[in-house]
Amino acid sequence: MASVIFKDNISMGMTDKTVFEIPPKVVAICKLTLSNFRSYEVANIETGGMSVVITGPNGAGKTNILEALSFLGPGRGLKNAKLWEISRQVRHQEQNKKTLPWAINAKLKTPGGILEIGTGLSAKDIAEGRERRTVRIGGSEQSNQTALSKQIAIVWLTPNMNGLLAAGMTQRRQFIDRLISASDPAHTGRVREYEKAMRERLYLLTKQHSSTDIDWLSILEQRMAEKGCAIAVARLDLVDSLSSKCMQGHDPFPGISIEMIGQIENWVSQSSALQVEDRIKEALESSRTNDAYTKKTKIGPHRSKLQVTYVEKNQLAEFCSTGEQKAMLISLVLSHCQLQLAECGKPVLLLLDEIAAHLDKKKRSALFKILDQSGCQAWLTGTDPFLFKEIKGQARFFQVGDGKIMEAS
Secondary structure, eight states, X not given: OOEEEEETTEEEXXXXXXXXXXXXXXXXXXXXXXXXXXTEEEEEEEOTTSEEEEEOOTTSSHHHHHHHHHTTSSSSTTTTOOHHHHBOOBOOSSSSOBOOOEEEEEEEEETTEEEEEEEEEOHHHHHTTOOOOEEEETTEEOSSTXXXXXXXXXXXXXXXXXXXXXXXXXXXXXXXXXXXXXXXTHHHHHHHHHHXXXXXXXXXXXXXXXXXXXXXXXXXXXXXXHHHHXXXXXXXXXXXXXXXXXXXXXXXXXXXXXEEESHHHHHHHHSOHHHHHHHHHHHXXXXXXXXXXXXXXXXXXXXXXXXXXXXXXXXXXXXXXXXXXXXXXXXXXXXXXXXXXXXXXXXXXXXXXXXXXXXXXXXXXXXXXXXXXXXXXXXXXXXXXXXXXXXXXXXXXXXXXXXXXXXXX
């Protein structure tokens, strides 16, 4: 059986016949500490800068660890949870349950050295009824969550996402937007501002207009035009950059073609950014009556479609089998990892929940090899430790159960 020795930040994998050094990843979580997070009162994981495998039975808390890691980026994490839901629940005699302050802290290895980052829900915010998580980087509190994405890029795959490429367009757009944010942290803010302006515009359209409302409608539509154009351009840029890598595939994961389809994308391909903004604003103004009646915004990047095709079969993802869809999604994520490293020089943190389940031995072996060569730190979970046997010595192994995390032998 393989074992791992840590010495001076270098991991040394040892088998019965060989000794080999495994340098830590360029960007990696070296230590993760959880407090009152989900099923964990207190938990610590030290990785030595290596990838991590977490095993345990269903419901033991494996995904909770990945969710904690996902909160080291902006947003609501991989479960899209409300902050009070994340707090470890404690029952009392006087009250059924109490929301406790929770915290996630990590030591992040970067090319510039170790950086401490953290986030959580404070006791003060709980007492004041505010759902706002604090963010600290290098000991200093940050004004917003976007600061996290400047330090680390996080991408995840969960079992619920296996059918993503055949799911509704909203889920597909959100996935692409998350990939964009790995290299362009400001993209998340643009999407948020666009959606906020769209909601406010629809609210004004469905109430009695005043002259002030008309002026504010014009301001909101201008904002939607500017942000909407920027969002469409960013999506097209990512798709264009990914296309060649996706077409090649990652044997045995298939080659795929990806395309963003929509009216705004058509305009972007034909006109300058300023012209596109003007066209969006004009379209929004002319559709006010119809949008007020339907209570939906007729035009914008929120209507765009991500189309994915299995190249060898020339078949859209929605008509492929569940296994093929999972393989296509893995291929897309691996292509993005390559692109991120090539263009930004910053590997992503990969959170892969139950990734080995339902993959045959050939695909598992290929996936592990690609991950090892990618420069990315991967956190993998599964119920069966045997599925990860071949990467002993290339990753640190942990077992979870009863709210505890133990290093596996």
